[in-house]
Amino acid sequence: MMTQLNRQFLLAQRPVGLPSRDTFSYVESPLGEPGPGEILVKNLYLSLDPAMRGWMNDAKSYIPPVRLGEVMRALGVGQVIASQHPDFAVGEHVNGGLGIQDYFLGEPKGFYKVDPSRAPLPLYLSALGMTGMTAYFALLDVGAPQAGETVVISGAAGAVGSIAGQIAKLKGCRVIGIAGGAKKCALLIDELGFDGVIDYKNEDLNVALKRECPKGVDVFFDNVGGDILDAVLSRLAPKARVIICGAISQYNNKEAVKGPANYLSLLVNRARMEGFVVLDYAPQFAEAAKEMGGWLASGQLKSKEDIVAGLQTFPETLLKLFSGENFGKLVLKVD
Numbered sequence: 473m474m475t476q477l478n479r480q481f482l483l484a485q486r487p488v489g490l491p492s493r494d495t496f497s498y499v500e501s502p503l504g505e506p507g508p509g510e511i512l513v514k515n516l517y518l519s520l521d522p523a524m525r526g527w528m529n530d531a532k533s534y535i536p537p538v539r540l541g542e543v544m545r546a547l548g549v550g551q552v553i554a555s556q557h558p559d560f561a562v563g564e565h566v567n568g569g570l571g572i573q574d575y576f577l578g579e580p581k582g583f584y585k586v587d588p589s590r591a592p593l594p595l596y597l598s599a600l601g602m603t604g605m606t607a608y609f610a611l612l613d614v615g616a617p618q619a620g621e622t623v624v625i626s627g628a629a630g631a632v633g634s635i636a637g638q639i640a641k642l643k644g645c646r647v648i649g650i651a652g653g654a655k656k657c658a659l660l661i662d663e664l665g666f667d668g669v670i671d672y673k674n675e676d677l678n679v680a681l682k683r684e685c686p687k688g689v690d691v692f693f694d695n696v697g698g699d700i701l702d703a704v705l706s707r708l709a710p711k712a713r714v715i716i717c718g719a720i721s722q723y724n725n726k727e728a729v730k731g732p733a734n735y736l737s738l739l740v741n742r743a744r745m746e747g748f749v750v751l752d753y754a755p756q757f758a759e760a761a762k763e764m765g766g767w768l769a770s771g772q773l774k775s776k777e778d779i780v781a782g783l784q785t786f787p788e789t790l791l792k793l794f795s796g797e798n799f800g801k802l803v804l805k806v807d
């Protein structure tokens with residue numbers, strides 16, 4: 473009998489700047505069988521996230537870095553094909569830290585079941601997964617938007633931003649998205665119902681912010697950091713809330729992260745800037761997913777997935793996040 477092989481991408485070196493194919497080593501390892509308390513999962517869809525860049529650094533963060541030689545960490549959905557765990561049966565679908573590989577073998581720590589008859593599997597990585605939970609809790613808990621307020625979202629055509637903007641619309645806010653390029657900006661208005669857009673690649677940010685936010689910015693959902701954060705800080709309304717969800721413009725820096733020069737706007741406007749980590753809200757995920765599921769079913773929320781096929785394309789596909797080639801949630805389909 474032929475031994476089944478598991479194609480895997482391991483972290484080979486810690487990148488300086490943008491990762492490349494050399495950041496990873498590709499191996500084909502013989503597939504083992506689950507021991508007591510373990511499951512074997514056939515990976516189907518893997519989530520590609522900007523956070524993966526941070527996990528490659530040997531730096532203190534909200535979770536430990538990926539170790540050199542370890543399978544590159546990634547969330548994903550897959551199907552259980554062998555199990556020695558009482559809570560997971562063969563045939564069931566799971567969401568968890570599957571890693572960039574064909575099969576996951578190990579203890580299903582933090583794994584939970586998903587039902588492909590209720591929603592297509594990639595949706596469990598976008599609106600109904602960590603992405604949707606990030607948009608939901610960062611906006612509603614940290615941003616606390618009120619109807620009629622102006623909400624500005626950077627990275628608005630990305631996975632988190634596109635959902636956060638739609639939730640803000642559902643809450644009766646005026647929503648302005650910042651994204652790169654005319655095509656993405658048009659999609660935000662035409663498909664997702666944003667009220668206004670700023671194409672940060674082709675227009676002056678300060679001029680555009682004044683045009684789109686004449687009364688100032690009440691809530692800023694920041695996914696990007698750097699110059700965009702600075703520009704929005706200079707347009708805050710009194711008592712504004714700035715949600716620090718991410719800073720993708722800084723993740724591949726070779727120099728120190730660029731801090732906001734305009735932070736005294738927080739003082740002048742009695743405003744608040746607060747960091748957010750989605751993992752803190754895990755006990756409330758099921759409840760939020762239920763509400764998101766309702767919005768999806770009624771058509772009030774659209775989930776966009778950008779699905780690329782081929783495990784082998786992983787190093788190049790990951791880079792789409794940093795070149796801005798994705799619209800919505802970037803997902804790798806394991807073929």
Ligand code: NDP
Pocket residue numbers: 520521522523602603606627628629630631632633650651652653656695696716717718719720721722748749750751792793794795796797798799800801802
């Ligand atoms: P996205 O789908 O938004 O992907 C990345 C997008 O960011 C690109 O499409 C691009 O859009 C934009 N971008 C990339 N580089 C730059 C740059 N230099 N300047 C401006 N925009 C850039 O990713 P996610 O939605 O998954 O994540 C969004 C943010 O949320 C990230 O910062 C991520 O780290 C963070 N996050 C935080 C979590 C938390 O718990 N705090 C949890 C999950 C995500 P464009 O074409 O418009 O430039």
